[in-house]
Amino acid sequence: MKQKRNLVLISFILILLVGCVNYSRESGVENRWRESPNFTNGKTTTKQVLAALGPPSQVLALGNKTIYYYLKEEVTREGLILLVYNSTKEITLFDRAIFIFTEQGLLEDYSYTKLNEPK
Amino acid sequence: MNQSKVKMHSKLLFIILLVLLPSCSIVKRQYGHNPSPKHQQEYPLTNYHQVLDQMGAPDSIAILNDAFIFTYHSVVINEPQFGINIPFFDLIKFNLGNATAKHSYYFYAFNLSGNCINLSQYKWKNELGNGSSIGLIFIVEETVDLTNFKAEHEANLWGKSLLIDKGLAEFSLEEIILGNRIGLIGQSF
Numbered sequence: 001m002k003q004k005r006n007l008v009l010i011s012f013i014l015i016l017l018v019g020c021v022n023y024s025r026e027s028g029v030e031n032r033w034r035e036s037p038n039f040t041n042g043k044t045t046t047k048q049v050l051a052a053l054g055p056p057s058q059v060l061a062l063g064n065k066t067i068y069y070y071l072k073e074e075v076t077r078e079g080l081i082l083l084v085y086n087s088t089k090e091i092t093l094f095d096r097a098i099f100i101f102t103e104q105g106l107l108e109d110y111s112y113t114k115l116n117e118p119k
Numbered sequence: 120m121n122q123s124k125v126k127m128h129s130k131l132l133f134i135i136l137l138v139l140l141p142s143c144s145i146v147k148r149q150y151g152h153n154p155s156p157k158h159q160q161e162y163p164l165t166n167y168h169q170v171l172d173q174m175g176a177p178d179s180i181a182i183l184n185d186a187f188i189f190t191y192h193s194v195v196i197n198e199p200q201f202g203i204n205i206p207f208f209d210l211i212k213f214n215l216g217n218a219t220a221k222h223s224y225y226f227y228a229f230n231l232s233g234n235c236i237n238l239s240q241y242k243w244k245n246e247l248g249n250g251s252s253i254g255l256i257f258i259v260e261e262t263v264d265l266t267n268f269k270a271e272h273e274a275n276l277w278g279k280s281l282l283i284d285k286g287l288a289e290f291s292l293e294e295i296i297l298g299n300r301i302g303l304i305g306q307s308f
Contacts, residue, residue, distance in 0.1 A: 060180065062187055063231045067180065086144035094151055096176035111171035114152060 021079030021088065028072040029057050033097040033112055044107040049099050064103040071096050144200040151178060151193035153223045167233045186236065191225040218247040
């Protein structure tokens with residue numbers, strides 16, 4: 001009887017020997033495009049985008065057009081550490097915004113990363 | 120007699136399990152989103168406006184003389200591990216692991232007018248390799264070299280390029296800003 005009790009007690013202690021890990025990291029520009037007002041193709045100018053979002057991560061020339069490219073990287077890591085089984089999951093998500101301007105500096109088209117379709 | 124044998128076997132099994140304390144770890148990594156576009160089944164995309172609308176901002180952009188390219192790339196890596204530990208005998212702690220990467224890749228090429236001239240979709244698997252280690256303490260850590268997935272992204276380093284002495288830079292500041300050189304800008308994998 002005493003042996004059984006000890007076995008149960010040891011099992012209980014072993015089950016409680018668990019650990020959790022949580023970690024997150026961000027890099028890139030400040031993400032303001034998710035909260036900024038809507039931009040309008042053919043009307044919004046480069047100045048308005050810069051004023052709303054700040055300097056882009058990259059500026060590219062595409063023929064006569066100009067591209068502003070914003071990037072924010074977020075890494076999250078979660079882990080469960082048990083006595084005989086460990087599991088960790090690390091997800092790196094990139095939130096991007098791209099703005100394409102005409103030669104006159106008017107917004108031709110823009111797009112954000114589609115965040116609502118995780119794997 | 121039989122009962123005592125069963126008891127003895129159970130004790131023996133318990134001792135063996137304690138001596139060879141096995142441990143499993145599952146490490147999962149994901150880089151980027153998988154847009155899984157609907158147009159692949161429904162209708163073809165004919166210009167870059169439709170691609171941006173369906174797929175969102177691209178992971179990488181390449182600019183050529185008479186064309187430009189959008190790519191969308193996501194990777195999921197699974198790394199199961201198994202370890203055997205002999206308590207109080209640290210040298211024989213042993214860990215085995217392997218990693219598999221599943222890639223999802225979409226490629227769209229446009230002419231300078233923005234019309235789609237080529238599009239492709241690829242999905243493939245990479246065996247990233249096997250690894251083993253002998254250690255003192257079991258921890259959840261990769262046994263396969265994944266450093267190329269942890270590289271700094273060029274877009275985040277752009278500001279640093281402004282600090283480089285123009286005379287010493289491999290590419291001129293003008294080339295970097297105008298994006299004249301051929302190469303993917305954005306994610307490096």
